[in-house]
Amino acid sequence: MTTESNSVPVLEVHDLVRHYRLPRESLFAEPGHVFALNGVTFEIHKGKSFGIVGESGCGKSTLARNVMALEPTDSGSVKILGKEVVGLSFDQLRPLRQHFQMVFQDPYGSLDPHHNVGRIVAEPLAALGAISKAERESRVHDVLLSVGLKPQDVSKYPHEFSGGQRQRIAIARALITHPELIVADEPVSALDVSVQAQVLNLLKDLQDEFGVTYMFISHDLAVVEYLCDEVAVMYLGEIVEKGRTEDLFETPAHPYTRILLDAVPKPGSGQKRERIKLKGNVTGQTEQRVGCAFQDRCPMAQDVCREIKPPLSPVAKDHLAACHFSDSMTEKR
Amino acid sequence: MSLLNVKDLSVILATNEGPARAVRNLSFRLNRGETLGIVGESGCGKSMAALALMGLLPEQSETLGEIKLDGQNLLEKSDAEMCQIRGNRLAMIFQEPMTSLNPVHTVGHQIMEPLRLHRNMSENEAKAEVLRLLDRVGIPNPKERIDNYPHQLSGGQRQRVMIAIALSCQPDILIADEPTTALDVTIQDQILELIQTLVREEGMALILISHDLGVISENTDNILVMYGGCAVEAGGTAQIFEELIHPYTQGLFAAMPKLGRARGGRLVTIPGTVPDLMGLPMGCTFTDRCPLATEVCRNTPPPIVEVKPLQFVACHHLDEARTRKTEELFS
Numbered sequence: 317m318t319t320e321s322n323s324v325p326v327l328e329v330h331d332l333v334r335h336y337r338l339p340r341e342s343l344f345a346e347p348g349h350v351f352a353l354n355g356v357t358f359e360i361h362k363g364k365s366f367g368i369v370g371e372s373g374c375g376k377s378t379l380a381r382n383v384m385a386l387e388p389t390d391s392g393s394v395k396i397l398g399k400e401v402v403g404l405s406f407d408q409l410r411p412l413r414q415h416f417q418m419v420f421q422d423p424y425g426s427l428d429p430h431h432n433v434g435r436i437v438a439e440p441l442a443a444l445g446a447i448s449k450a451e452r453e454s455r456v457h458d459v460l461l462s463v464g465l466k467p468q469d470v471s472k473y474p475h476e477f478s479g480g481q482r483q484r485i486a487i488a489r490a491l492i493t494h495p496e497l498i499v500a501d502e503p504v505s506a507l508d509v510s511v512q513a514q515v516l517n518l519l520k521d522l523q524d525e526f527g528v529t530y531m532f533i534s535h536d537l538a539v540v541e542y543l544c545d546e547v548a549v550m551y552l553g554e555i556v557e558k559g560r561t562e563d564l565f566e567t568p569a570h571p572y573t574r575i576l577l578d579a580v581p582k583p584g585s586g587q588k589r590e591r592i593k594l595k596g597n598v599t600g601q602t603e604q605r606v607g608c609a610f611q612d613r614c615p616m617a618q619d620v621c622r623e624i625k626p627p628l629s630p631v632a633k634d635h636l637a638a639c640h641f642s643d644s645m646t647e648k649r
Numbered sequence: 650m651s652l653l654n655v656k657d658l659s660v661i662l663a664t665n666e667g668p669a670r671a672v673r674n675l676s677f678r679l680n681r682g683e684t685l686g687i688v689g690e691s692g693c694g695k696s697m698a699a700l701a702l703m704g705l706l707p708e709q710s711e712t713l714g715e716i717k718l719d720g721q722n723l724l725e726k727s728d729a730e731m732c733q734i735r736g737n738r739l740a741m742i743f744q745e746p747m748t749s750l751n752p753v754h755t756v757g758h759q760i761m762e763p764l765r766l767h768r769n770m771s772e773n774e775a776k777a778e779v780l781r782l783l784d785r786v787g788i789p790n791p792k793e794r795i796d797n798y799p800h801q802l803s804g805g806q807r808q809r810v811m812i813a814i815a816l817s818c819q820p821d822i823l824i825a826d827e828p829t830t831a832l833d834v835t836i837q838d839q840i841l842e843l844i845q846t847l848v849r850e851e852g853m854a855l856i857l858i859s860h861d862l863g864v865i866s867e868n869t870d871n872i873l874v875m876y877g878g879c880a881v882e883a884g885g886t887a888q889i890f891e892e893l894i895h896p897y898t899q900g901l902f903a904a905m906p907k908l909g910r911a912r913g914g915r916l917v918t919i920p921g922t923v924p925d926l927m928g929l930p931m932g933c934t935f936t937d938r939c940p941l942a943t944e945v946c947r948n949t950p951p952p953i954v955e956v957k958p959l960q961f962v963a964c965h966h967l968d969e970a971r972t973r974k975t976e977e978l979f980s
Binding site: 371372398462478479480481509510511512513514516518520535536537539540541542565576579580581582583584594598 | 690781804833834835836837838839841847860861862863864865866867868901902904905906907908910911915916917918919922923947
C-alpha cells in the first residue's frame with residue numbers, strides 16, 4: 317500500500333451508494349427504502365487481497381454486485397484499472413469483464429448442471445470475441461491444471477464433483493480470462509473445514525503465481541485474517557473501520573470490530589472468556605438515522621453518538637475508524 | 650447409572666446404491682447436567698446419531714445396538730411410546746430455524762402445541778406458559794410476539810422460539826444440532842450463552858452437535874470427534890485440546906484458520922475430500938486420507954484405547970500419531 321501508492325489501483329470505489337426501493341405500502345404513502353450502501357470508499361492495489369467483513373445485512377454482497385457492475389448503482393464511482401464502470405451499458409461492459417471476474421458462495425448453485433466442465437470454464441472467453449478452438453482448449457487445459465483439477469475433467473458434469481472441487485471449477489472459470497481482479501463472495505463458507513483449507517491455500521498460491529488482486533468477502537474473521545492484506549469492517553452499509561489486517565485485528569479502533577473479534581469462538585481456550593457481549597441484532601436498514609449507525613447496539617454510546625455521525629478518520633498510519641471514541645479504544649490495549 | 654448410555658449404535662441407511670453405514674459402533678455415556686459435544690465434518694454421522702436418539706430416522710433405515718435412557722432401551726419402544734419420550738425426555742433444536750418452524754402458524758400456537766399435547770394444559774394455562782417461556786428465552790415483548798409468524802422474526806429470534814419449544818416440556822436431554830450455524834457470530838454468541846444458562850438452570854444434559862471446534866471447545870465438558878460414522882477420539886474437552894492425538898483431530902484443528910495467528914504461514918490441509926458413505930473401508934474410515942495409514946488400517950477396525958485418563962483414541966498407529974508433529978504428518 318505504501319510502496320505502490322503512486323501506481324493506479326486495480327479497484328477504486330468512491331462514495332458508492334445503493335438504495336433499494338420497497339413496494340408501496342399504500343397508494344398515498346411514500347415508498348420505503350432499504351439503505352444497503354451508504355457511501356463506501358476504498359481502493360485495492362495490485363496483487364493485494366482486500367477483505368470485507370460484516371454480519372448479514374451489512375451490505376457486503378450488495379457491494380460485490382455493484383463492483384461487478386451486475387446491477388445499477390445509485391451514485392458514486394467504481395474504477396477498475398482506472399476506468400469508470402458505473403453508468404456503462406451492458407455492451408460497453410462486455411469487453412471489460414475479462415478484467416474482473418467473480419466467484420460465488422454456493423458451488424452447487426453457481427455451476428450450470430447441464431453443461432460440462434469444459435464449457436463452464438470456457439464461457440467467459442466468449443467475452444473476448446473470436447478465439448480459435450485450439451487456443452480455447454489449451455487455455456482450459458492450463459487453467460484446470462493450475463487449480464488442481466485434471467485436464468480430463470473437461471467432459472465431466474458438475475454433479476460428479478464434491479463441493480471443494482466445484483469451487484475449484486468456479487475459480488478456474490474466474491481465472492481463465494487472466495483477470496486483474498477477482499471478487500470472491502464467501503467462497504469457502506459452504507465448505508467443510510478440511511476442504512476449506514485446501515481452497516484457501518489454492519487462492520493464496522494463485523495470487524503468488526498470477527498476481528491477481530482479490531476482493532474477498534466473508535463473515536469469518538479468521539479466514540479473512542489468513543488471506544487478506546487489508547480489511548474493511550462494514551456495518552449497515554458503511555465502512556466503520558479499515559486498515560492493514562495486522563493493525564486492525566491487534567488494535568481494533570471501533571467497538572464493533574472489537575466485539576466481532578471477541579465473539580469468534582476459539583478452540584482450546586477454555587470455557588470462560590472475558591468479553592463484551594452484543595445485544596440485539598442488525599436493525600434499521602430501512603431508516604436513515606442521525607448519528608452513528610452502530611449507536612443502538614454500542615456499549616460505549618454517548619449523547620454525541622446520537623447526534624453527530626462520526627467520520628471515517630485516521631487513528632494510526634493506514635488505519636481508519638468511524639467512532640467518536642476510537643482514541644480510547646486503541647489506548648486501552 | 651448414566652442418564653443416557655449409548656452402546657454400539659449403528660445406523661444403516663438404505664440407498665439406491667445399497668446399504669450405507671452412517672454410524673458405526675458408536676458408544677458414549679451422558680450424565681445429568683453434563684454437556685457433550687459431537688464434532689465432525691459433513692457426512693461424519695453426527696446428525697444421524699442425533700436422529701437415532703430421537704427415533705426420527707428415515708423409514709428405510711436400520712438401527713442396531715442400544716440406546717438406554719435411565720436403563721430403558723429406546724430402540725425397543727413402540728412409536729406411541731416414543732411419542733411420549735420425545736419432547737418430555739428428549740428434545741431437539743435443529744439447524745435452520747426457518748424450515749423447522751411452520752410458516753403458517755403463529756409462534757405462540759407452535760409453542761403451545763407440545764404444552765397442550767404433552768402436559769395437558771388448558772388453552773389459558775398454555776398461553777400463560779408460552780409467555781413465560783418466551784420471556785425465559787429472551788424475546789422482548791412476549792405479549793406482542795406471541796401472535797407473530799416466523800417470517801416476522803429475525804434468525805436469532807426464530808432460534809430462540811425453537812429453544813422455547815424444546816424447553817416447553819422440561820426435557821432431561823436437549824440435543825442441539827448445529828443450532829448456530831445459520832447465524833451471525835454475535836447472534837451465535839447470544840444463542841450459545843442462552844443454551845448454556847438454560848441447561849445449567851434447568852439441570853438438563855446437553856448434546857451439542859457442530860462442525861466448529863471453537864463452538865464445541867467453549868461450550869462442552871466432553872467431546873466426541875467423528876469421522877466417516879466412527880468416533881475417532883473422545884474424552885474431556887480440556888484434556889483433548891491439551892493434546893490432540895488422532896491424525897484426523899490433529900488435521901482438523903490445524904486446517905482451521907484461527908484468529909490471532911500470524912499471517913504468511915500456510916494452513917495444514919488434509920488431502921482428499923470428505924468421504925462418501927459408500928465404499929468406505931471396513932477398518933478405519935480415515936484410511937484413505939491418513940498419512941499414517943497402512944494395510945492393517947484398511948481391513949481391521951482400530952481398537953479404542955484409553956490413552957490418558959478420560960481420553961480415548963481409535964487408531965492403529967497411536968505412538969506415531971503422538972510423536973510426530975501435525976505439520977510433519979500432513980506435509
